[in-house]
Amino acid sequence: MLMSVGSLAVMGLTLGSVLGVASRYLAVEADPIEAELQAMLPGSQCGQCGYVGCAQAAAALAKGEAAVTLCPPGGKATAEALAARLGVKVDLSKVSDKGPEIAEVTEEICIGCCRCMKVCPTDAIVGAAKQIHNVIREACTGCSSCVEVCPTEALGMMPIAVTLQHWTWPKPASAHH
Amino acid sequence: MKEFALMMIGAALVNNVILARFLGLCSFMGVTTRVDTAAGMGLATTFVITVSSMADWAVQTYLLNAYGLGFLRTVTFILVIASAVQFTEMTIKKVSPSLFQMLGIYLPLITTNCAVLGVALLLVEGRMGFLASTMFAFASSVGYSLVMIIFAGLRERLVLANVPRLFAGPPIAFIVAGMLAMAFMGFSGIATS
Missing domain, CATH: 1.10.15.40 (Electron transport complex subunit B, putative Fe-S cluster)
Incomplete structure (x- = not known):
């Protein structure tokens, strides 16, 4: 019992210290x-x-x-x-700053081809084959990769509409500009 | 000397780690999309297998056998292998950052590559001396690298081939792997080890 615990502990300590020394010498200076x-x-x-x-x-x-x-x-x-x-x-x-934008599906012309879902880097588009797709607003980062692949131009970038839920007073600093 | 040569050929070609013993299949399918990545993986695994087999031999002889701690074999071997892998990872990160990026998750996964533990356990089973077991481990890992590079070359050509849609990608790769294993069965007459 003591022998097995002790030998494992000694082995662990030895290998650990070897690795510790090695990491000193092989350290990569990352920026x-x-x-x-x-x-x-x-x-x-x-x-x-x-x-x-x-x-x-x-x-x-x-x-x-x-x-x-x-x-x-x-x-x-x-x-x-x-x-x-x-x-x-x-x-x-x-810098053209159109304000925050997210993708939006024009549901009348979406054919449910699933191409936009596959390119979305944040999995923000839901849907299935031959079903109308939709964008999860919280997950969309506005990279517009989906706009390029849409065959029917059903996807477009829309400015995030101000709604009662997230309207705030303008901050004093930005009110100056 | 002749025995050594026969044993090494047997370990590398006849009882190939991947195609005859079916060990290390994860990296075999995972990093063989390009020849240079496969060669890098083969080199890293060769280093790990050889170094950890030497250390494992010492642990087995002077610790486990000497004090009757045979039941600790798997744990201690994994400990040694994990350290060797960690060391290799640090070295590759320092020497070749691009190879480090290409190997990605498969580099730390050499720890759980069953080829490494498999070779170490085979050595214990064979009760070989230090030199013989080091040679055996080195030959096994050379066999591993060889198959990795051959298979990566095949897959590079497969990408250009006109494969039926349902077979494209991994399915055809598995079929080709089976054919390669059958081709390697042809070596079984060379050396009887």
Whole structure:
């Protein structure tokens, strides 16, 4: 009993310390900014910036290879946040910010082909073959990948309508602009 | 010397880990979509199998046999294998980040690759000496890498082939794997180990 517990404990300790020393020598210096930038991006991997996904875009941003205005779905808010974090000045007048948008299905012309469901990075579209699809508003990040694949143009980007449920007073700072 | 050569050929080709013993099928289907990924996986697994078999031999001889702790075999072997895999993972991350990205989840999953534990347990069964067991483990893992690379090459061509729609993808890959296993049965006359 003692022998078996002891031998396992000694083995574990030895192997653990070997790994600990190895991790010291083999440590990879990851850019801590990269993870932080990635958290600021929408994370829907839509690829509109020209990079494969948000991780690659964040890496390019950290190296200074990409402009902070690269993310169309992120809009002004993301560009501002990225610029503040990286300490660069940015001309926000060129960023077209249509306000937050989400995809919407025009139900009269949806043929239920399921193509939009397959490309949605956040699984925000529900439906089945030959059934009208619909968008779950809470899950849509507005990357507009579905708009391109829709064969009948039933999908479009709509500004999020202000409803009684989520209307708020404008903040004093933004009221100035 | 001749015995060693025969044993190594037997371990690599005749009793191939994947195609004759059916071990490590997860990575066999998982990372064989491209030749370079399969070669990387083969290299990583070769390293893990060889190193962990050496360590497992020492543990078996000087700890488990010496103190009658045979019932701890699976746990201790997994402990050794997991450490070897962790070490390999750190090394690959440092040396080749792109290979690290390509292997993805399959790299830490070498821990649960039954080929690794299977080879270690086969060695215990065979009661071989240190040199013989290291050679056996190395030959087994070379056989593993060989089959991985061959199968990846086949799958690269399969992508271009005009496969009936219902068979496209994994189904045809499984059928090809079966044919490859039958082809490897042809080696069974070479060495009788």
